[in-house]
Amino acid sequence: MIKSVLIVDDDQEMLLALKDGLGKYHETFSLLLAEDGLKAIDILNSKTISLVVTDLKMPGMDGFALLAHIMESYPDIPVVVITGYSTAEMERLAREGGAVGYIAKPFMIETLARKILITLRKESEGGTLHSVSSGIFLQLMEMEQKTCTIRLSGKDSEKTGVLFFRDGELLDARVDDMQGKPAAYEIFSWDEVTLSIQNECPPMENRIQSDLQPIILEAMRLRDEKDSKDTESSDIVFEDVKAKPAKVINVLEDIKKKLEDNLGNRTGMEDLYYDNKWSSLLDQMEQIGSMFHLGSLKIGYIDSGEENALVLIPGKETTVLKINQKAPRDRVLQLLYD
Amino acid sequence: MKELLKDILDNDGVNGVIILTDEGKSIFEDISSKISMNPNEIDWNSFIDAIRGYREVELMYERGLIYVRKIEFGFMIVFMEIYTQMAMVRLNCDIVLPSLQDLKENKKYKQLFKR
Numbered sequence: 001m002i003k004s005v006l007i008v009d010d011d012q013e014m015l016l017a018l019k020d021g022l023g024k025y026h027e028t029f030s031l032l033l034a035e036d037g038l039k040a041i042d043i044l045n046s047k048t049i050s051l052v053v054t055d056l057k058m059p060g061m062d063g064f065a066l067l068a069h070i071m072e073s074y075p076d077i078p079v080v081v082i083t084g085y086s087t088a089e090m091e092r093l094a095r096e097g098g099a100v101g102y103i104a105k106p107f108m109i110e111t112l113a114r115k116i117l118i119t120l121r122k123e124s125e126g127g128t129l130h131s132v133s134s135g136i137f138l139q140l141m142e143m144e145q146k147t148c149t150i151r152l153s154g155k156d157s158e159k160t161g162v163l164f165f166r167d168g169e170l171l172d173a174r175v176d177d178m179q180g181k182p183a184a185y186e187i188f189s190w191d192e193v194t195l196s197i198q199n200e201c202p203p204m205e206n207r208i209q210s211d212l213q214p215i216i217l218e219a220m221r222l223r224d225e226k227d228s229k230d231t232e233s234s235d236i237v238f239e240d241v242k243a244k245p246a247k248v249i250n251v252l253e254d255i256k257k258k259l260e261d262n263l264g265n266r267t268g269m270e271d272l273y274y275d276n277k278w279s280s281l282l283d284q285m286e287q288i289g290s291m292f293h294l295g296s297l298k299i300g301y302i303d304s305g306e307e308n309a310l311v312l313i314p315g316k317e318t319t320v321l322k323i324n325q326k327a328p329r330d331r332v333l334q335l336l337y338d
Numbered sequence: 339m340k341e342l343l344k345d346i347l348d349n350d351g352v353n354g355v356i357i358l359t360d361e362g363k364s365i366f367e368d369i370s371s372k373i374s375m376n377p378n379e380i381d382w383n384s385f386i387d388a389i390r391g392y393r394e395v396e397l398m399y400e401r402g403l404i405y406v407r408k409i410e411f412g413f414m415i416v417f418m419e420i421y422t423q424m425a426m427v428r429l430n431c432d433i434v435l436p437s438l439q440d441l442k443e444n445k446k447y448k449q450l451f452k453r
Binding site: 130131281284285288289291292293294295296297298299300301302303304305309330333 | 373379388389391392393394395398399401402404417425
């Protein structure tokens, strides 16, 4: 996950010099530039920022006011202060105001780069996970009573969000300028996420005031409601009764075709159908995978020692492929995994 | 025990083996440092409850495999990289199963099975 660093300075030449000098770190962080505090706030409201570097003396909203605003509204975002008017008193005020770094101008760009890299590293000190189910993972955070800040980006969403946990309790969430429950609903509606964990949570009020489970359920309900509205407003109109079976048949037919194309009449397939009664078992397996950092579950195979074994494919609806003992098991699993 | 499971552990891509009793108690663990999670931190009881009744469970994740095999007194769980030759691991499990079943009668391990 490439992180975004916001640099705020009214000195255009300084901004350009920093943009050039820090450009070589583009694989670690991208840069956003603002000429004063008010423009910085606009960016903070619309993007997920990992770190702010700000000058102190600026027209309009100065660096101290910006620092105070960030500490109030975005307490998880670290701020590094750079100033050309450095005094011991300025440094004391900046640090007391919450700045994690203070660098007097002129400085070597490498000095600032080092400070940025060290600070950003903290953001994912607890690890980074790709393609995990946010709901399941976050319930683990609750169960393990974790104190942490989790930054997430959705696989199908360009947005990124932040969740704050203290002792397993979800205190707050943020996506763009949305905070509290609405932001949590948005985040929990993302199917697969990439997330990074910071092992601390800044002091903040509890805007959520609810257990995690009801929040996740409400997020699912809102997403389903939105999906159904999207379907209703689509240009292509399906009759309700026919739309769903048509989709189901296509997915099942795709699997059948893939197996037959590769294995001919040796698929060993006895039956292929949807059955959501396996969902809770798959959820358990997904949890175990998350705990061992294995990513999301793609295929499950279960054999009860009876005539046929089952291959389970997780999804909105669980696909069940029943195969007999003659089926080339490893080949079938590999084909479905691919 | 480690000697007994050596052939499984030596398979290319195998990152560890855990043996659990039917009550979810771990009686053997050999986990590579590639697995960052401490297996002792996991509540195996609910996992065991979920897979009770199955002879074999194979789970394919994005970044790894878990193979679960029923043994007489519990389950053997093998953690693997995604590229591991599963057929070879299963074969080694088949070979080692009879010896594992004798374990319950082994004095050294007998007390582990007492509730």
